[in-house]
Amino acid sequence: xxxxxxxxxxxxxxxxxxxxxxxxxxxxxxxxxxxxxxxxxxxxxxxxxxxxxxxxxxxxxxxxxxxxxxxxxxxxxxxxxxxxxxxxxxxxxxxxxxxxxxxxxxxxxxxxxxxxxxxxxxxxxxxxx
Numbered sequence: 001x002x003x004x005x006x007x008x009x010x011x012x013x014x015x016x017x018x019x020x021x022x023x024x025x026x027x028x029x030x031x032x033x034x035x036x037x038x039x040x041x042x043x044x045x046x047x048x049x050x051x052x053x054x055x056x057x058x059x060x061x062x063x064x065x066x067x068x069x070x071x072x073x074x075x076x077x078x079x080x081x082x083x084x085x086x087x088x089x090x091x092x093x094x095x096x097x098x099x100x101x102x103x104x105x106x107x108x109x110x111x112x113x114x115x116x117x118x119x120x121x122x123x124x125x126x127x128x129x
Contacts, residue, residue: 035077035085035111043118044069046094047102053077054086054107066094077109085109091119099123 041047046068053062055078067073077085087109091102101123106115 033079033083035079035083035109035113037075037077037085037109037111037113037115038072039067039075039089040072040114040116041067041069041091041118042116043120045098045100045119047091047117047119048094049089049091049117051075052088052090054088055080072114082108083111087115089115089117091117092123093119 039049039051041049046066048064048066050061050064052059056062063075065073077087080086084107086107087105089102089104089106093100099122100119101121102117102119103121104115104117109115
């Protein structure tokens with residue numbers, strides 16, 4: 001009885017080694033590729049949204065953009081080790097006379113995902129634990 005690579009011919013060993021290297025290389029490429037998502041305003045009122053990419057080193061605010069009612073914007077996130085994105089969104093109404101805010105934290109966002117945010121809560125400072 002022969003175990004492992006010992007019983008295989010030279011060409012079969014090369015093929016298996018090549019396939020293993022390809023699998024490792026493709027896993028690395030997936031983790032380095034950006035995660036493309038769509039950020040939707042889930043309300044009729046226009047909002048300003050700030051997006052924090054939590055996989056960036058250090059985590060940083062990457063955009064501050066207006067999104068009209070029921071519209072969306074494309075967004076690119078840094079991928080984590082599993083090839084998915086982590087983000088925090090902070091929204092506030094665009095109308096300065098009508099202050100409402102919203103907050104979402106989403107982890108494990110896959111490529112082409114839709115993330116929804118609206119500003120429908122009172123604005124108050126968040127406590128830091």
